[in-house]
Amino acid sequence: MTEKTEKQKMLAAEAYFPSNKQLQADRMNAKTICHHFNQLPPNQFKQGMKVLKELFGRTQSFWIEPQFYCDYGYNIYLGKQFYANHGCVILDGAPVTIGDDVMLAPGVLISTATHPLEAEKRNKGIETAHAITIGNSVWIGMGAKILPGVTIGDNAVIAAGAVVNKSVAANTLVAGVPARLIKLL
Template sequence: MDDVAAADEPRLRELLAEDEDVRALFAGEWIRYRASQTLPALTWEAQSACARINRIFFDDPDEAQRLFAELVPGAGSGIDSRPPINLDYGIGLTIGDRTFINKDFLVVGGGRVTIGPDCLIGPRCSIYTPNHAEDVERRRAGWERASAVTIGAGVWLGGSVTILPGVTIGDDAIIGAGSVVTRDIPAGVLAVGNPCRVVRKIAGV
């Protein structure tokens, strides 16, 4: 992610300028998460915020909404969600206006994750951005790198959809329940399966 993309997130911009591990994470370079002084603290902070949001969501919805806006500075307006949510990082996550996120939403790893406006995210959907090193010694040493995930406007993810690192899903696509999305999906199609494949165009798109 470049500085222009980070311009709407002052804290992320500051971290990118000050911390080499954060810069490398968002640049998609190799990092060692467990050896970092910064990254585990950021995930601890985000996961703690998620735990609090989940705990108070129904008893104090205004405070839960405030905490969510603080956790995800890239969140738009009119977002509706259901607990629990579980994010490794709130920074770098962009969620478009009027998107609905159902329960058990999970985003694992860092780097840029963009969800467009007017999306429907079904229950138990997961987004994964990191890849660990294939080489055994490098993997044991903790090397990994994140690849950005982009979900376009008006996308509908059915329940229990899993999206893997580096995937882009085009506008208005529908991903069937239980699918594992391993590669890019074009706009305006229905795609299902493991691995997820295009079935047909969506009428009227």
């Protein structure tokens, strides 16, 4: 049996070394595309969506305002009518699946990447990534952070500044650090 590549380990939610040459090359490709997108003049934003479409794993109709950054791009799956305001960061070591009619306010961070709690492992550069799923008709407020392994249910609202470290039920409003249920919608 052949040993898994670091990319295969990453995609399987196993510990991996992000310093691997293939993963570095993949991130450099994404950074180059994001840089190109972020430097386009405002009257060429439509062209920018075409640039980003080539980067993502799957898209339908979407609009992303610059500045936008991601790690790989190929692990980002967007539904219909996706909108991300300025300053969105998606660290997509694992799949980030986003449903239809999702809106992200400015400064939203979505991160699948995490590091070991044990200093010895962490100091070796090991990382893991855990998928994030965001349902349909979700609104994520300004500066919110979505952490690894979280699922957000349909019609949920994430308040500005919330840090979501646990899954969020459908039809709920969560807020705070860490995010907690405020009310049913």
